[in-house]
Amino acid sequence: MNKDFIRQSVVGLKIVVVMTVMLGVAYPAAVWGVGQVAFHDKANGQIVSQGGKDVGSAIIGQDFKVKDPEWFHGRPSATDYDGLASAPSNLGPSNPDLLKSIKQRQQEIATIEGVDVSEIPADAVTASASGLDPYISPAYAALQVDRVARERGLSVSTVKALVETYTSGRQLGFLGEPKVNVLKLNLALARQ
């Protein structure tokens, strides 16, 4: 091998070592330090607890299954909300398996909510990109209010008010979609 190339590679090795210390140790440590001081809760994943127990993260979705009628349901997840396996379904736009799943979910939701298939919003019948989507659309939340109120023996207006509390609009008034945080909403229900 060429002598110049070997000499250059040795310089390369030295700089990789120097940079690993600066960029691989000092940099993340500095970000950690500032993050822990300035945004302690956020840097640590916004863990929420109830009754002295940690029950989840405010921005990681949980598996509230359609067969449990006393909860607000989140979106379908390709990985059943496994915290260590975030992933989408990766099913193509005309894949027969996807079309079948969508139809099946529509039927299920139409039955338990007592609505027509045409009233079901898209987020209710499609899997998210992360498999951990903490949010649903306000339309899907509205669809579930009557059923949750009935199952829990609460008034519809109480449940509606809770949904309202955990609904956030577009950030800064224009960024992103309006959304309802499912875990926070269900935690509030559990406290009722």
Add this chain to the structure above:
Amino acid sequence: MNDTVSGLLTLAVLIGLLAAVYAPFGDYMARVFTTPSHWRIEKRIYRLIGVNPESEQTARSYTLSVLGFSLVSIIVLYLILVGQSLLPYDRGLPGMPWQMGLNTAVSFVTNTNWQSYGGESTLGFAAQAGGLAVQNFLSAAVGVAVAVALIRGFARSRSGELGNFWVDLVRGTLRILLPVAFVGAILLISQGAIQNFGDHTVHALSGGTQVIPGGPAASQESIKELGTNGGGFFNANSAHPFENPTPISNLLEMFFILVIPISLTRTLGTMVGSRKQGLSILGAMTFLIGVAVALTTWAEVGAHSQAARLAGGAMEGKETQFGTWLSSMFAVFTTGTSTGAVNASHDSFTPVGGGTVLVNMMLGEVSPGGVGAGIYGILIMAILTVFIAGLMVGRTPELLGKKIGRQEMTYVALYTLSVPAIVLVGIGAAIARSSTSGAMGNPGGHGFSEVVYAFTSAANNNGSAFGGITVTSDFFQLSLAAAMLLGRFVPIVFVLALAGSLARQGKVPVTAGTLPTHTPLFAGLLVGVILLITGLTFFPALALGPLAEALS
């Protein structure tokens, strides 16, 4: 406010932010690579590694530095990945198998960040922060260094030298990437990106337990976007709430993806003394990416697919808070810049939406391309454009005062042919294997598109995927590693050879017969040439994949 107003306002704010920093940031980068003065910490680094920062390198020596540095980087990263169980914070995970370790090491050193593994299930924090994130910085700095060397080739006259690679690498890292990445990481934490060192098991409300993953994600996320790397800390990448928690963080990430590639056109203009040249190139880039944004958004928002029509919206593989607008924008910017980070599943996009992001990569990553790679890529296309224009009017082609002769055109032709050749040979080899159909995650034309997407993404150093395809077999691990390696360094060798030959020339004076290259007309010609080259190369593959799917 409806979705359309919200989406267009977001786009307007993004463009406003980029326009505000374009001149100051572009000029700052030009100063970084032209000032004779060194920072104190830089001098210490040069002493430590034994480099004289005042010495300059020929094209050959500069190339050897790039290759030697990158080879060492691959070896070091490979050892970290396969030996991660010996490091602290390994989360009890074993080292990667050698095929995956090699693929991943090549992937991050080539600025591709193709991922055949899931971050949260495969890697400890030391391997992520001390291995992958380090290369996020360094591979980006290499791209910028090569671009600056080419710009010096145009700017200099009768010089045998292109600058000092080690100085360019250190300055690009310490003066540009590190400060912006640091501020970016803090901003992302303010939105909810995590920066800690421990997983956390919770008792889920509906019963059972859930592991809330931890890690130094924010520090990696900011450089992942800024360096147009794209490798996610988590498997779901920027769709994961801990990487990209809110629409504000989504806007920030799109800004970081675009800011260096866009502003480098200003750096080019400033360094060659023709800011209009920078603008005409930016114009061509903007036109290409604008068309891509329009097409993808039209297809996704309009729900133009079977599944989307059935569900009442193209929300499969998209996050609630990002919806179709922010997912479409992110997809186009990430594929137009060779970033490859994703906030939605491209595999589940509509045929026109997914096809557009695929074509975005096939353009050769020039709209506006990866950090550094975009500007050298489009300068190659600009040379091809003056050459074709010169043929039409029978004049010697010139660009920025340099004659484009036989030697220069040879390098340009080899550059232009190399990546498409790697892509098409790779696709051909994969399709010829009977096991490939089993690796496809979807039936029919879409399965073929997954293979086309994989090799296009790898060879163009993008790193995003039609993720349904299973790429953990030895064939895909090794063939895609080869595609990434060749797709990165073969073009770089030709770019630096071209830079050397341009630098050796004197400047030719502008005459009445010189084709002006700083005009909208030239930008239009440039767009035409890019589309022509891409169309001629990839039309057959596109016809069998996304086109067939869109028409069926």
